[in-house]
Amino acid sequence: MGRLIVIEGLDGAGKRTLAEKLTASVDGRVARFAFPRYGEDVHADLVREGLHGRLGGFGDEVYGMAMLYALDRRGAAEDIRNALRGNDVVLLDRYVASNAAFGAARLHQDARGEFVDWVRAVEIERFGLPVPDAQLLLRVPVDVAAERSAHREHTGDRDRDTWESDQPLQTRVAAVYDGLAEDAWLSPWHVLDGTATPGVLPAIG
Numbered sequence: 128m129g130r131l132i133v134i135e136g137l138d139g140a141g142k143r144t145l146a147e148k149l150t151a152s153v154d155g156r157v158a159r160f161a162f163p164r165y166g167e168d169v170h171a172d173l174v175r176e177g178l179h180g181r182l183g184g185f186g187d188e189v190y191g192m193a194m195l196y197a198l199d200r201r202g203a204a205e206d207i208r209n210a211l212r213g214n215d216v217v218l219l220d221r222y223v224a225s226n227a228a229f230g231a232a233r234l235h236q237d238a239r240g241e242f243v244d245w246v247r248a249v250e251i252e253r254f255g256l257p258v259p260d261a262q263l264l265l266r267v268p269v270d271v272a273a274e275r276s277a278h279r280e281h282t283g284d285r286d287r288d289t290w291e292s293d294q295p296l297q298t299r300v301a302a303v304y305d306g307l308a309e310d311a312w313l314s315p316w317h318v319l320d321g322t323a324t325p326g327v328l329p330a331i332g
């Protein structure tokens with residue numbers, strides 16, 4: 128049975144680059160998934176519509192949008208379980224904690240705890256998604272993340288959604304992530320410095 132390792136962080140934190148480095152460093156078989164699964168799952172495609180303001184007011188419904196993200200993952204649960212059977216490491220670029228962090232950050236501070244508990248109840252208890260063995264929080268200053276994600280848009284790598292350029296929101300997301308890591312939410316977390324010279328990789332094999 129492989130280990131389920133999740134990479135989390137702000138938009139532009141460098142998650143994909145870390146996933147590539149970890150894949151190259153693991154001595155064994157590695158499978159990778161990235162969420163949302165745009166182009167593969169109807170819920171993920173609806174997420175994209177919502178993020179670009181094309182679902183009207185639904186895009187602002189935190190619980191509704193979070194359910195779409197959760198349903199996308201539910202549709203991948205069997206594939207993740209199969210991948211865990213056939214690989215040493217299954218690496219996920221975003222998972223349940225993204226829903227907790229990004230959704231909570233859009234809510235009033237007093238409503239955040241209840242939302243984070245709801246995400247866990249829906250995704251883990253109700254949908255039965257596999258619990259990660261470890262979650263890696265790639266932490267970078269908000270302005271560095273914003274610059275990287277703006278650069279990605281500029282180079283045509285990908286469209287930015289309306290939230291990515293919202294620095295106050297990203298600052299709140301970073302704070303929620305820090306709290307999740309501190310509480311060891313779902314599983315142990317490892318906090319990595321996303322601005323450090325690459326080379327120091329966590330031992331995940």
Ligand SMILES: Cc1cn([C@H]2C[C@H](O)[C@@H](COP(=O)(O)O)O2)c(=O)[nH]c1=O
Pocket residue numbers: 138162163193196197221222223225226227229230290291
């Ligand atoms: C996977 C996931 C992403 N998100 C957010 C993070 C990003 O701002 C946005 C799209 O993710 P992406 O930029 O990694 O494609 O959706 C959630 O709110 N919940 C989730 O479950």
